[in-house]
Amino acid sequence: MCEESGRERQLVEAMLQIDREQADLEMLSMEDERLDAALRNGLERGRRHTVRMSRKRLSLKLGLSAACVLLLLTAFVRVSPSFAAIMKEIPGFGGFVELIEGDKTLVSALDNEFIQPLSLTDEKNGFKLTVNGVIADDNRLVILYTGEGPGVTNETEIEDFKLLNENGEELIAVIGYSQLGKDDKEEAGSVMYDYFDASFQEGVAMPEKVDFNVKLKGQWLQVNVPIDHSRFAGMREEIAVNEVIELDGQRLTVESAVITPLQVRVTVKADPDNTLQTNGMIDAVLKDEKGRIYTWKTGMGDYNDEMVYHFQSSYFAKPRKLALEADGAFMSQRDRLFVINTETGETSDTPDKRITYHGKQEEKDGYVLQLDMADLDETEQKLGYTFFEHNGSFTDASGKSYSLLDKEGSQIEWHSGGLEPARYYYKIPKADYVQPLTFRVKQYPGYILEPISITIK
The missing domain is CATH 2.60.40.1630 (bacillus anthracis domain)
Structure with a gap:
């Protein structure tokens, strides 16, 4: 046991001996081989004041009632091979190397031992959730965790989550999850490595603890995670x-x-x-x-x-x-309108001819309108746009006003390279509309x- 502890200390010391400045310069000069799909693929699900991001799925949901969220396409910054090798040797952290290597800040934080190691577990019906560590400061909280259980592999994605403060209230934050599977050529493992990344608005206090809930293969698991404020006190x-x-x-x-x-x-x-x-x-x-x-x-x-x-x-x-x-x-221009006849498909007014109406799908509680944004140039593709304002309204030809049904945010799907149109989904209630419908535009390319x-x- 002492030998193992000594080995861990040696590994941490070796990690701290890495020339940070040289590693940074190497990272800047490396060719970007992979895209950070977390930012391109967007925010997967919004809930009230919360937004979350996924690196795997081609979708976006904006769920902030009073604020928009901008997303920018960036590239992975790869850590040096020596750093990755050291991390893989530290018990409990080897599986997180691929996750954190895309974030220069987290690499720097771990390089400076800015982490609160934990080993907190919840087990139910053969499923297991383990929180391995927390990286936190005044306004950002990163939770490193693993999931195990029947049918779980390193390519498994969580089905839902709740992140609550000590009072049982949802955290007001941009919340990202960054699950990544192994390369397709490798055999899938039986442990899912992931981290949650929450950035808080200024003025929102970092909780003393958070109630971390994850739905994995239909099973809810919960870990109460303490946050040691003394680790970042005065670091601002x-x-x-x-x-x-x-x-x-x-x-x-x-x-x-x-x-x-x-x-x-x-x-x-x-x-x-x-x-x-x-x-x-x-x-x-x-x-x-x-x-x-x-x-x-x-x-x-x-x-x-x-x-x-x-x-x-x-x-x-x-x-x-x-x-x-x-x-x-x-x-982009202010106060532009998007006017469509959802029965005939005719678009009579649009802020940009590249933005068109694709059609609608009927659901139990409303219609989902599909809008396409095509032929964006390289610069325009770098941003996810809030086309219609969240919780916004629209009118029919009689002047009657209706509200968008987007309490959980508006979904966007797009693909790398911009060869296919970005598709926006907006839900409207079922009603006897007088066509056409008029929507006020919040943002569009420009x-x-x-x-x-x-x-x-």
């Missing part, structure tokens, strides 16, 4: 920026940045006098004085108020300088290319 740097970006007459203000071990949160606000709707920045990154790059993956909020971008963290690298750089911004460079610190 707040920076007032207040720099203005102007793009073709449109003004954005980078207001502030907050640097923590697991993310850099940059708050951006659009000028209320802007004539265009701002939907996000193009290829936005943070860059330090050594050329190290920290990419962004999600954003929360609404540019009518403010948008908060979540970048990979520079915390452990401790750069002297940090700049926000981007190639421009996604922008952008301004103009270099952005703002000093953060």
